[in-house]
Amino acid sequence: MQILFAAIDTNALTQYLINGLSYGMLIALVALGYTMVYGIVELINFAHGDLFMLGGFLGLTIVTTTISLTGASVIGNVPMTAGILLLAFILVPIFCGFLNVGVDRIIYKPLRKAPRLAPLVSAIGVSFIFQNFGLFWGGPQDVDFPKLISNTNLLGESSSIRFTYQDLLVVGVTIPLMIALTLFVRVTPLGKAMRATAQNPTAAQLMGINTERVIATTFLIGGALAGFGSMIYGLTINTVHYQMGFLVGLYAFTAAVLGGIGNIPGAVLGGLLIGLVRSLGSAYVGERWTGALIFTMLIVVLVFRPSGLLGSRVREKV
Amino acid sequence: MKPYFPSWSLVAFAALVAYPLFPALEHHFFHLTNRSLGVELPGLFLFAILALALNVVVGYTGLLHLGIAGFFGIGAYVVGILTAPLNPFEMNFWLALLIAIAVTTFIGLLLGTPALRLSGDYLALVTLGFGEVVRFTIKNIPAVTEGTKGISPLPPPVFPGVTVDWNTDYRPFYYLALSVLLITFYLLYRLERSKLGRAWVAIREDELAAKCMGLNTSRLKLAAFSVAAGIAGLAGGIYASKMTSTVGPEAFDFNKSIFVLCCLILGGLGSRNGVLLGVFILYGFDYILSPIIDGFLQSSGLGQGKIWQQFSGWRLIVFGLVLIIVMRVRPQGLLPNNRVKDEMQHVQLPATV
Numbered sequence: 153m154q155i156l157f158a159a160i161d162t163n164a165l166t167q168y169l170i171n172g173l174s175y176g177m178l179i180a181l182v183a184l185g186y187t188m189v190y191g192i193v194e195l196i197n198f199a200h201g202d203l204f205m206l207g208g209f210l211g212l213t214i215v216t217t218t219i220s221l222t223g224a225s226v227i228g229n230v231p232m233t234a235g236i237l238l239l240a241f242i243l244v245p246i247f248c249g250f251l252n253v254g255v256d257r258i259i260y261k262p263l264r265k266a267p268r269l270a271p272l273v274s275a276i277g278v279s280f281i282f283q284n285f286g287l288f289w290g291g292p293q294d295v296d297f298p299k300l301i302s303n304t305n306l307l308g309e310s311s312s313i314r315f316t317y318q319d320l321l322v323v324g325v326t327i328p329l330m331i332a333l334t335l336f337v338r339v340t341p342l343g344k345a346m347r348a349t350a351q352n353p354t355a356a357q358l359m360g361i362n363t364e365r366v367i368a369t370t371f372l373i374g375g376a377l378a379g380f381g382s383m384i385y386g387l388t389i390n391t392v393h394y395q396m397g398f399l400v401g402l403y404a405f406t407a408a409v410l411g412g413i414g415n416i417p418g419a420v421l422g423g424l425l426i427g428l429v430r431s432l433g434s435a436y437v438g439e440r441w442t443g444a445l446i447f448t449m450l451i452v453v454l455v456f457r458p459s460g461l462l463g464s465r466v467r468e469k470v
Numbered sequence: 471m472k473p474y475f476p477s478w479s480l481v482a483f484a485a486l487v488a489y490p491l492f493p494a495l496e497h498h499f500f501h502l503t504n505r506s507l508g509v510e511l512p513g514l515f516l517f518a519i520l521a522l523a524l525n526v527v528v529g530y531t532g533l534l535h536l537g538i539a540g541f542f543g544i545g546a547y548v549v550g551i552l553t554a555p556l557n558p559f560e561m562n563f564w565l566a567l568l569i570a571i572a573v574t575t576f577i578g579l580l581l582g583t584p585a586l587r588l589s590g591d592y593l594a595l596v597t598l599g600f601g602e603v604v605r606f607t608i609k610n611i612p613a614v615t616e617g618t619k620g621i622s623p624l625p626p627p628v629f630p631g632v633t634v635d636w637n638t639d640y641r642p643f644y645y646l647a648l649s650v651l652l653i654t655f656y657l658l659y660r661l662e663r664s665k666l667g668r669a670w671v672a673i674r675e676d677e678l679a680a681k682c683m684g685l686n687t688s689r690l691k692l693a694a695f696s697v698a699a700g701i702a703g704l705a706g707g708i709y710a711s712k713m714t715s716t717v718g719p720e721a722f723d724f725n726k727s728i729f730v731l732c733c734l735i736l737g738g739l740g741s742r743n744g745v746l747l748g749v750f751i752l753y754g755f756d757y758i759l760s761p762i763i764d765g766f767l768q769s770s771g772l773g774q775g776k777i778w779q780q781f782s783g784w785r786l787i788v789f790g791l792v793l794i795i796v797m798r799v800r801p802q803g804l805l806p807n808n809r810v811k812d813e814m815q816h817v818q819l820p821a822t823v
Contacts, residue, residue, distance in 0.1 A: 196591050259794055267814060268590060269534065270797045273735060276728060277793030284786035288778045398724070402602070409595070444606035447599040454592050454599075455584040 163312045168431045174319045176427020177326040178388070181381035182404035183411070183419040184333065185252075185374030191350040191414030192370045194268070195260065198275040200252075201401015202282035203375055207248040207382030208297075208392040209289045214240045215298050215386075233300050237387075241325075245379030252375025253368050261364070279397075286394035294393050297386040318388045325384060329377065330420055337416060342369060350414060399443070403430075406450040412463025421462060479743050486511070486648055490641045505765075508640040510758050512712055515647035516705045518749040519654050521733045522742065523701035526658070528731065529740035529810075530667060531694040532674030534594040536727050537581075537601030541699045543722030544577060545570045545706025547608060550621035550716035563627035563711055570707040571700045578699020582692040601727055608719040615716070622715030643712045650708060654701060658742055661697075670694055674740075675813060729756075732789050735796055738803025740810045747805050752792070756785060 182204055189197045218236050255278055263270045303316040337343040348356040349366045357363050385400070386392055407426045411418025426446060433442040453460070489495060490508060499507045520542055527535040552559045552566035561569075581600050588596060608615045615621065626636030627646070636642045661667045669690050672680040681687050710716045729752070737748025763781040777783035796803065802811040 194591075196595070262798060266797070266801065270801055272534070272591065272594070273731075274794045274797045276731075277790040277797070280728075280786040280790030280793070284784065284790070287783065287786070291777065402598075405595070406599075409592075440610045441606070444603050444610065447602045447606070450599045451584065451596050451603075454596050455587055458588060458592055 164435070166313050168435045169428065170313070170315055170319060172428035172431030173424055174322045174388070174427070175430060176407075176424035177322050178381055178384050178423075179400070179404050179407050179426050180420045180423025181326055181329065181377050181384070182400060183407035183423045184330075184416065185378045186401075186405050187408040187411070187413055187416065187419040188346075188370050188374045190408065192346065192353075192367055193260070193264070193271075195271045195275060196405065197374075198272070198401070199255065199278035199282055200374070200378060201397035201399075201404065202279045202286065203248055203252055203397070204378040204382045204385070204400060205286050205392070205394060205397030206251070206282055206289075207244045207379040208386050208396065209286060209295075209394075210247050211240045211244045211383045211386050212290070212295060212297055212392055214243055215300065219298065237300060237383075241380065241383055244383050245376035248379030248382070249372040249374075249376035252371040252378075256367065256371045261367075283394055283397070286397070290392060290394050292394070294391045297390045297392055299390055301387050321387060322384055325380060329380060333373070333377075334416065336373075342366070346370060402450075403446060406446055406453075409450065409458075410453050410460055412460025415460065415462050418460055418462035422460070479746070482746075483652065490644055505758070505761060506640065507758070508644055512640070512643045512647040513709075513757060514749060514753045515644075515651045516709050516712070517730070517733070517753050518746055519647075519651050519705040520702055521730050521737075521745045521749045522651075522654055522658055523698045523705065524730050525734055525740065525742065525745050526661075526670070526698040526701070527694050528734055529745070529807075530662070530670040530674060531691060533691065533694070534590070535597045535695075535698070536594050536724070536731070537597035537599075537604070538698065538702050538730055539722040539724070539726035540601035540604035541574045541578060541702035542706040542709070542726070543604055543608060543719070545574050545703030546710035546716045546722070547615055547621070547706075548573050548703070549707035549710045550624055551614065553624050553711070554621045555623070555625065556621070563625070567704065567707040570703045574703025574706070575696045575700035578696035579692055581699070582695030586688045586691060598724065598727075601722075601724055605719045605723055608722070615719075618718050618720070620716040620718035620721075621710075624711055624714050624716070626714070627711055637714065643708075647708060647712070650704065654704075655742060655746075662742070666690070666693060671740075671809065675809070729789070732793060734803075736792055736804060738806040738810065741803065741805055741807035744803050744805035744807065748803070752789070755788070760785060 182200065185200050185203075186197060189195060189200070215236055218239065222232070259274050259278060260271050263274060301318050301321050303314075303318050305311060305314045305316055306320060307313060307315050337346060345356065345361045345366050346369065348359065348361055349363050353363050356366075381400075385396075403426050404423065407422035408419045409422070410425060411420070411422030426449075429446060429449060430442050433439075433445045437445065489511070496506065496508050499505075520538065523541075524535060524538045527533050527538075548570035549563070549566045551557055552561040552569060553563055554560075559566075581597065584596055609618060611617075626642070629642070629646075632642055634642060669680070669685050672683070672685060673687055673690060677687055706722075733748035733752050734745055735748070736752060737746065738744025760782045767779070767781060800806075801814045806814075
């Protein structure tokens with residue numbers, strides 16, 4: 153009976169939709185990194201989720217050190233909070249982007265011509281190394297992330313639907329990023345080169361495109377998006393853990409596959425869907441089953457529609 | 471391929487068979503490190519069986535499988551559910567083990583069915599997803615699986631003629647695990663040379679060509695999946711009995727699957743001896759060597775407090791480096807199978823990538 157009531161209750165449903173879309177945007181940011189890298193070098197970058205995790209720890213370190221250095225109270229101090237956030241939102245994506253490029257240069261680049269297993273297994277290795285650094289950085293337990301953004305309701309405290317400052321942050325960061333990314337890929341010469349490389353690396357190279365530069369750019373952008381994602385994660389979930397990259401990474405990869413891997417709007421769509429499934433699933437099926445639900449979804453999508461929802465290209469090897 | 475058992479592996483097996491016959495060795499080792507090698511080694515043997523199982527799919531057939539721990543877990547839980555005194559079945563261990571093998575083989579078949587439609591990375595993801603679904607399911611139905619605690623206690627196997635206490639004396643499990651490992655090893659040795667084994671290798675080398683030669687690749691892949699699943703279930707069932715508990719869902723997570731894969735890659739994909747060497751090195755490092763070094767660090771006063779001051783805190787870095795370095799320097803592994811070595815060293819043409 154309770155389930156039926158919940159289904160009828162439109163306020164509750166709206167709330168679940170808001171929560172789901174908010175989480176889904178976060179997943180979409182991470183999924184973009186997977187989908188772009190896969191589109192260009194056909195590598196499932198297993199280390200991407202752990203890159204995201206390291207970004208979270210860097211964000212935490214930046215926030216806590218600036219707070220302790222200035223010694224000021226942050227709660228309610230808007231300019232101070234904005235300053236810290238600006239600093240973190242610049243430094244963390246730069247760190248994640250360049251770390252991603254560095255890993256590609258040192259580890260994946262020598263394996264471009266190797267059998268496909270080689271870069272995949274190396275990516276798993278990188279993921280382990282990242283996790284271990286995360287363990288050194290934050291310890292084996294959950295670490296609290298300071299609550300810089302309040303979750304006060306924007307619609308007024310009396311409203312039964314909650315749309316908080318945190319949700320506003322998610323929307324305010326992800327939507328401009330996605331617009332910028334779409335413009336970059338559609339309009340700029342480098343974006344065009346990127347699309348060409350994704351379509352056919354050899355032909356792109358013959359047309360005079362420096363494919364290694366395109367690959368480096370892809371890793372840079374993908375890493376930076378993961379950096380933004382990790383800051384949002386820290387600010388909205390308020391806790392970081394050295395193994396959080398695994399689950400977020402898997403959700404994000406599922407999102408990328410769901411939307412059609414290599415397809416940028418597809419990754420966003422997939423992320424939003426994953427967010428909705430997670431939120432509605434926790435509400436109507438039970439929170440502990442959401443993980444199993446999402447992985448079952450992954451299996452079903454892969455088996456019945458491996459090209460994804462928006463993937464038009466049928467790849468011969470799927 | 472070598473037409474005979476290499477003699478060193480016989481020597482190694484003989485040494486393992488003889489080890490418990492010399493309690494002085496065990497005593498000496500125990501005094502040195504405060505840990506019993508005889509208790510740790512059966513775990514290593516079971517892991518070796520699991521690695522040999524994964525080798526059927528990844529090594530012979532060339533399909534990347536990232537969910538082998540799921541089958542290991544199902545095997546453990548089937549035996550746990552059927553033999554635990556708190557459940558009504560209270561079945562004989564051996565019967566439960568047979569059922570575990572049957573169940574895992576069947577589930578392997580089920581998982582293999584989607585595998586027919588997929589290849590490469592996508593297949594790897596489906597298996598990964600499967601492993602996680604198993605873990606979540608075990609965690610979420612506490613009525614059957616006791617949730618995160620694991621089913622415990624489990625009775626030891628009953629074996630006619632063995633009167634010693636299985637819980638205090640390590641030797642029964644030692645010989646049980648070792649003999650199952652030997653049998654598995656021998657059966658796989660035969661299987662590798664059979665029509666089925668050679669067909670798997672043909673799929674790995676060139677699926678299209680294998681199809682053109684009239685092989686039913688779908689059925690062969692299904693066979694590989696279910697054989698691997700069954701062997702993994704066997705290892706899992708004995709594992710549960712050895713631990714006298716099903717340990718809990720976290721013992722069968724993605725990291726365990728990757729750990730087994732690491733052993734395969736380090737030792738050499740498709741090479742049974744290599745797989746055993748890989749398990750020996752990595753399991754030995756993780757469960758035997760690193761606790762010993764930790765103990766020394768602790769007693770010398772160095773390894774206090776911080777994780778990075780403990781040797782075992784570095785284990786993920788060690789595994790990661792093993793994977794990366796092996797892939798770069800020696801992708802065929804330490805003790806390669808000659809055919810795999812040839813395949814790895816030929817640069818593939820773009821058309822077949």
